[in-house]
Amino acid sequence: MPGGRRGDVGGSAAHGGTRGHGRGTVLHRDRAPAATPTPRRGAADPVRTLLHRHRELCERAVDPLEIAAGLEAHGVTDRTAARFRHRDVFSLAEEMYARIARGTGTPAPSRPEHRDEPRAGAGWIVLSLLPGALGAATVAGLHLTAGRIRPAVAAIGALSVALAVRALLRRGPLSSRGPGRTTGLRSPGARAWTCWLLVYAVLGDGLLGAAVGGGPDELPDGTATGPWPLTTVPVLALALACAPACWAAHLFAVRARRRLTVSRGLDEFAASVRPLLLAVFAGFLCALAVLLAVCGRVLHEPAGLAQTLPLGALLLLARLLTTHGFTHAPAVALGAAAWAEVTAQASVFAGRLPGCDPLAVPVDTLLTAWGPGSVPALACAAAATALLVHAARTLTRASAHAPTGTQP
Structure with a gap:
């Protein structure tokens, strides 16, 4: 019996040499990189459930980037991807994209190069310059007219600038693209607050300064020296700044889309896009500061930088979001921001x-220290800071930056 066992062991060892050689071959194949992700079958396939859950997303996607963006929108992070045996969401999306194409028996749809990359078109370039041109014409008309004609010029000019901005927000980099995304600010409240902020930039400081002194005694006459002074530099500079805003939005969209194609993880993509966002934001503010200085110099009015x-x-920031x-x-x-300005005026x-009398003390103290412009400066600065963090x-x-609008 012991001899027999030794024989068996020897026989097993003899046969085991072949098995060992075969096993070595298998290990060598495992070390070879696979050209395409191999689907995991059976009960130990953690990706199958995710495929069923997001099957519609995978079937309509034209490349793995859209799947990765959709997964992130539904809360899948790089850490979550590790539970599916992948190093990041992009790697997981590549396997899902390959498996859904094989499962349907149809080839994956082809994606034209830079299909969704925004391009600088002549149409939106002209539209971006139109509000500034109409604003300059309106300001010139206000300085060249007097009497009853001036309010009509102001009304026509304001309406033309508003229509030009509306057209700009429907086309070009400042427009919303892709299904499921809004075209403009659909909320009536948001539109109303935006209009209020712009009207306040023209009339608010003059009204607040006159109100503190017991006025105003008359309606605005369209000048910067009247009983209710009219401030034209801020709105003219903002109208001219539509062009820098378009270029900032275009640059951010293009560069972010390109970095999405080369990133290998959500954290890596966020780390590369965050400096881009801050650079674009700072560049726009520099352009606006230059426009304010030039307009103030030409119109002989304070620039109103603060x-x-x-x-x-x-x-x-509101438009980019x-x-x-x-x-x-x-x-x-x-x-x-609008409510802060309304409250200051009302108090x-x-x-x-x-x-x-105590209701007016905070605003009176603020105006005594920093002037009427401090109210919109503090209100808009606080709102812009919160929006920048967001x-x-x-x-x-x-x-x-998903081209098909996969935001939840």
Whole structure:
């Protein structure tokens, strides 16, 4: 019996040499890189459930990037991808893309190169310059006319600039692209707050300064020296800044889309896009500051940097977020800034009522220290800061740049 066992062992060893050689061959094949991801079958296939859950997303996707953006929009992170035996969401998306094409028996749809990359078209370039041109013509008309003609010129000019901005927001980099994304600020409240902020930039400081002194005694006459002074530099600079805003949005969209194609993880993509967002934002503010200085010099009026730069920053961030499908935070930020200005104005007039003098003390103190422009400066700066922090989190997601609008 012991001998027999030794024989068996020897026999097994003899046969085991072949097995060992075969096993070595298998190990060698395992070390060879696979050209395409191998589907995992059976109960130990963690990707199959994810495929069933996001089958519609995978079937309509034209490349793995759209699947990766959709997965991120549904809360799948690089850490979550590790549970599916992948190093990041992009790797997981590549396997899902390959497996859904094999499962349907049809080849994966081809994606034209740079199909969804925004391009600088002549149409939106002209539209981006149109608000500034109409704004300059309106300001020139106000300086060349007097009497009853001036209010008509102001009304016609304001309407033409508004229509030009509306057309610009429907086309070009400042428009919303892709199914499932909004075209403009659909919320009536957001539109109303935006209009209020722009009207306040023209009339608000003059009204607040006159109200603190007991006025105004007359309606605005369209000049900067009247009883209710009219400020034209901020709105003219903002109208001219539509062109830099378009280029900023275009540059951000193009560069972010390109970095999406080369990134190998969500964290890597966010880390590369965040400096891009800050650079684009700073570049726009520099352009707006130059426009304010030039307009102030030409019109012989104060440039109003302190109150106009925060307003421009707030409007740009709100539009960038809206363009990429995030509309709630811009509406809240615009509303908060507008309410702060409304409250400041109302408190001054409420302080004239008997026994309500303390209501006007905070605004009076603020105006004594820093002037009427401090109210919109503080209101818009606080709202723009909050919106910048929000944009740094949302616009650095892959799903924010998905060409098919996969935001949840």
